[in-house]
Amino acid sequence: MTPSPKNSQMPLSASPHDDFTYDLLVIGSGPGGQRAAIQAAKLGKKVAVVERKAVIGGVCINTGTIPSKTFREAIMHLSGYNERGLYGSSYAVKDDITVQDLLLRTSSVMSHELDVVRNQLHRNRIESINAEASFMGPHTVRLRDVRGHGDGWRDVTARHIVIGVGTKAARDPKIPFDGQRIIISDDILDLRELPRTVTVIGGGVIGCEYASMFAALGVRVTLIDKRPRLLEFVDHEITDVLAYQMRQNRMTLRLGEAVKAVEPFADQLGQRVKVTLASGKEIVSDMVLYAIGRVGATDKLNLEAAGLSADERGRITVNGHYQTGAGHIYAVGDVIGFPSLASVSMEQGRLAACHAFGVPTQSVPELFPYGIYTIPEISTVGKNEEELTAAGVPYEIGKAQYREIARGQIIGDEQGTLKLIFHLDTRELLGVHIIGTGASELIHIGQAVMAFGGTVDYFVNTVFNYPTLAECYKTAAFDGINRLGSAPLLEPKLEPAKEVGEVV
Numbered sequence: 001m002t003p004s005p006k007n008s009q010m011p012l013s014a015s016p017h018d019d020f021t022y023d024l025l026v027i028g029s030g031p032g033g034q035r036a037a038i039q040a041a042k043l044g045k046k047v048a049v050v051e052r053k054a055v056i057g058g059v060c061i062n063t064g065t066i067p068s069k070t071f072r073e074a075i076m077h078l079s080g081y082n083e084r085g086l087y088g089s090s091y092a093v094k095d096d097i098t099v100q101d102l103l104l105r106t107s108s109v110m111s112h113e114l115d116v117v118r119n120q121l122h123r124n125r126i127e128s129i130n131a132e133a134s135f136m137g138p139h140t141v142r143l144r145d146v147r148g149h150g151d152g153w154r155d156v157t158a159r160h161i162v163i164g165v166g167t168k169a170a171r172d173p174k175i176p177f178d179g180q181r182i183i184i185s186d187d188i189l190d191l192r193e194l195p196r197t198v199t200v201i202g203g204g205v206i207g208c209e210y211a212s213m214f215a216a217l218g219v220r221v222t223l224i225d226k227r228p229r230l231l232e233f234v235d236h237e238i239t240d241v242l243a244y245q246m247r248q249n250r251m252t253l254r255l256g257e258a259v260k261a262v263e264p265f266a267d268q269l270g271q272r273v274k275v276t277l278a279s280g281k282e283i284v285s286d287m288v289l290y291a292i293g294r295v296g297a298t299d300k301l302n303l304e305a306a307g308l309s310a311d312e313r314g315r316i317t318v319n320g321h322y323q324t325g326a327g328h329i330y331a332v333g334d335v336i337g338f339p340s341l342a343s344v345s346m347e348q349g350r351l352a353a354c355h356a357f358g359v360p361t362q363s364v365p366e367l368f369p370y371g372i373y374t375i376p377e378i379s380t381v382g383k384n385e386e387e388l389t390a391a392g393v394p395y396e397i398g399k400a401q402y403r404e405i406a407r408g409q410i411i412g413d414e415q416g417t418l419k420l421i422f423h424l425d426t427r428e429l430l431g432v433h434i435i436g437t438g439a440s441e442l443i444h445i446g447q448a449v450m451a452f453g454g455t456v457d458y459f460v461n462t463v464f465n466y467p468t469l470a471e472c473y474k475t476a477a478f479d480g481i482n483r484l485g486s487a488p489l490l491e492p493k494l495e496p497a498k499e500v501g502e503v504v
Helices: 031-042 058-062 065-078 081-087 099-123 185-190 205-216 236-248 342-356 385-391 406-411 439-451 471-483
Strands: 022-027 047-051 127-135 140-145 152-163 167-169 197-201 220-225 252-255 259-267 270-277 282-285 287-290 294-296 329-331 370-372 378-382 395-401 417-423 429-435
Touching (some): 022 031, 031 047, 031 152, 065 099, 152 342, 167 185, 197 282, 205 370, 236 252, 236 417, 385 395
Parallel strands (some): 197 220
Antiparallel strands (some): 259 270, 370 378, 417 429
């Protein structure tokens, strides 16, 4: 819809609320917003999605999940990284890989995903509005034109509202970002050339993912984080394997270190950047990637007009149904904080829409899987050892190394690890933690078993295709059972065999 000029239309009244413009208005077109809108449309509701950027899809499609994971796949292929275990560390599909080589694949996938989203919204009769949204009241949202058509605006009302505006990269005001030498993750798709050396500030998910990607390309990487270990929410043994692999790829880890200053400079080697640490160390590199978290993109929403507020990081607090302090307004996705995963955001959007319109739903947040696309990739579901120890839960573990599995030898991955955690007494599966090729796919086997309250013996009594990485589950289960010592295996519940000639 074309916004009307400000001087030709008065704002619509926010009350009474018996005649709303929309049943559901979704602010933000990322994964959470998309699913909320589609779910409401499937229920026969009148729905609109507001997106302030020129293209839909949010950070996920345009600068985050889709481009970064495609960027990773392009690196894995062109660098020959997956085959180096078989053909040697010098193996590569293409020498002198350029940014353009990597972006060729990335642009194609992004374009396809944008088309998929547009088609989904269109066929579900969801109105897509290119505008900047801000609250004028609990049920009223002002939509300002962002296409350069003057000061056009209009007000709309909605019975329910879902906030799915996502996040934006945090920036330190003391650091002179320039988009080429000192960058945030959003700038990577606009790089003109690959650096020879990179300093990554931040050992969270984004920092670790991009650090390992650059290292796979042969770039010398230094990773700095003030915390004593990487990815603190992941099982320690898994992150230890990641740190080892990073160092094997010539990466330097500066953990427990704080950054004091970041300064660009020029010398005989060209334009470079110096990072000074609080400890006095100095690190010089061609480029610095600043990856110290993200903040909610809520600054322009005028939340106060709806009786809401955001915390110091721009995030909105919600209850178990994703309702904000105003019961008819929901928030989903990265804007509500951890775990900030596209898959989880989608589920949150669906659940929010169902709750808004009184549709019973069932979900198991404690079984949401986590996928971290470092090199090697990591995926986990359920509890880790540290959490169970803190809770006083007796457990045992079982592990399998990819090098023990024929498939691991075939694909050349000898460092991968699959770890099962199960209850010491009941043997119920409590957690699965994987690092290695295909981790984010393999995790779903363990997730399904956990969802049905399965035990570690399920894997002992199950036959997996051979040769596959899924066999790691069986190997890890046997390892765990063996750690129990004299404890007998649980017998599978099978029907007695029929005698020869017995009528079936």
